[in-house]
Amino acid sequence: MIKELYRVEDELGPVLVLEKGDKRILSFDSRLQQSSVYMNKPFYLAHEYTQIMILGMLFVDAKNVTILGLGGGSLGHYFNHYYPHVLTRIVELRQSVIDVAYQWFNLPQKANLKVICKDANVYIKQAKEQSIDLLLSDLYIAEGMSEIQAHTGFIKSCHQALSENGWLVINLHDLPGDDSEIMQSIRNTFADLYMCEVYSGNWILFCGKTEVEYTDHELNERARALDKNVEMQLMYYYKQLRNIYSV
Numbered sequence: 001m002i003k004e005l006y007r008v009e010d011e012l013g014p015v016l017v018l019e020k021g022d023k024r025i026l027s028f029d030s031r032l033q034q035s036s037v038y039m040n041k042p043f044y045l046a047h048e049y050t051q052i053m054i055l056g057m058l059f060v061d062a063k064n065v066t067i068l069g070l071g072g073g074s075l076g077h078y079f080n081h082y083y084p085h086v087l088t089r090i091v092e093l094r095q096s097v098i099d100v101a102y103q104w105f106n107l108p109q110k111a112n113l114k115v116i117c118k119d120a121n122v123y124i125k126q127a128k129e130q131s132i133d134l135l136l137s138d139l140y141i142a143e144g145m146s147e148i149q150a151h152t153g154f155i156k157s158c159h160q161a162l163s164e165n166g167w168l169v170i171n172l173h174d175l176p177g178d179d180s181e182i183m184q185s186i187r188n189t190f191a192d193l194y195m196c197e198v199y200s201g202n203w204i205l206f207c208g209k210t211e212v213e214y215t216d217h218e219l220n221e222r223a224r225a226l227d228k229n230v231e232m233q234l235m236y237y238y239k240q241l242r243n244i245y246s247v
Contacts, residue, residue: 006104010096013142017104024105026072026097028142035071037105043081045074045232049171049198052237053136054078054230056169058222059212062086062133066161068120069138070097073107080113082230090115091123121148127161135162137170145173152185159189159209168207175203193244196237206241 005024006017018025023046026035036046045051053075063086067075070092079088092098095117101107107115116123120139135158139146148154149170158168168190175195176183186193192208214222223238 006100008096008100010094012094015094015096015100017100024072026100026105030142032140032142032144034140035074035105037072037074037077039106042074042077042106045078047074048237049200049202049204050074050078050138051232051234052196052198052204053138053169053171055196055223055226055234055238055241056134056136056167056206057083057226058219058238059167059206059208059214060133060165064089064132065134065136066091066127066132067136067138068124069140070101070115071138072105073101074105075136075138076101076107076113076115077105078230080108080110084110084112086112088113091118091120092116093119121151121154121157124154124157124161127157129160130163130166132161133163133166135166135168137168140171145171150176150182152181155182155185155189159207162209164209165213166209168205170205170207172203172205174201187244194241195244196240196242 002018002020005019008015014029016027016029018027022038022040024037024039025033028034038044038046065079065086065088067090070090076090098115098117137149139149186207190207192211194206196204223235227234
């Protein structure tokens with residue numbers, strides 16, 4: 001049974017906090033869950049797509065991570081717990097969502113975890129060149145994926161903000177066709193590209209500014225180490241990764 005704990009409304013609409021067992025859910029009053037957090041184990045990623053997104057750590061030894069889209073802060077909890085030495089920045093458009101993440105989802109207030117209230121598209125355009133090692137883009141509104149993520153200008157801004165060996169990981173509602181403008185832009189902009197389908201139907205794209213510097217064996221060992229460290233079934237998702245440039 002789902003129980004409503006809190007509701008607030010801003011100029012973009014309602015923000016709801018729901019509870020189901022030991023899990024709290026952030027919703028924008030639609031059929032979609034914006035985020036879910038197990039309150040007794042907030043660093044455990046409840047959604048499959050977020051578990052897939054953190055496989056981006058396989059491709060780069062990130063010293064700083066930027067996340068576009070806060071939700072309830074599940075990825076913030078994850079990086080704060082497992083990578084306290086990494087500077088994590090989270091960019092969120094709505095102050096009401098930030099307030100809810102702190103008050104209802106216990107998002108940690110730590111020096112290594114910074115939350116910035118700003119439009120993600122503006123933020124990434126203004127970001128210092130080559131300043132981000134790992135960029136996770138998870139921009140969704142009540143109706144679905146934000147159209148920003150499908151703009152070629154956004155993709156190019158992300159590429160510019162990434163460090164020399166940086167990676168962009170983006171959660172897409174659908175996999176764009178090979179002949180689509182956005183997929184052509186991604187292919188023409190990034191040197192390496194992996195994809196993984198989520199059970200719910202979404203697609204996670206891993207876009208490398210340079211080709212992966214690890215051998216297949218080394219990537220496999222890194223995946224095993226990550227799987228063991230975080231106590232999630234990440235090896236399963238790792239084995240689903242497909243390199244688009246090799247198919």
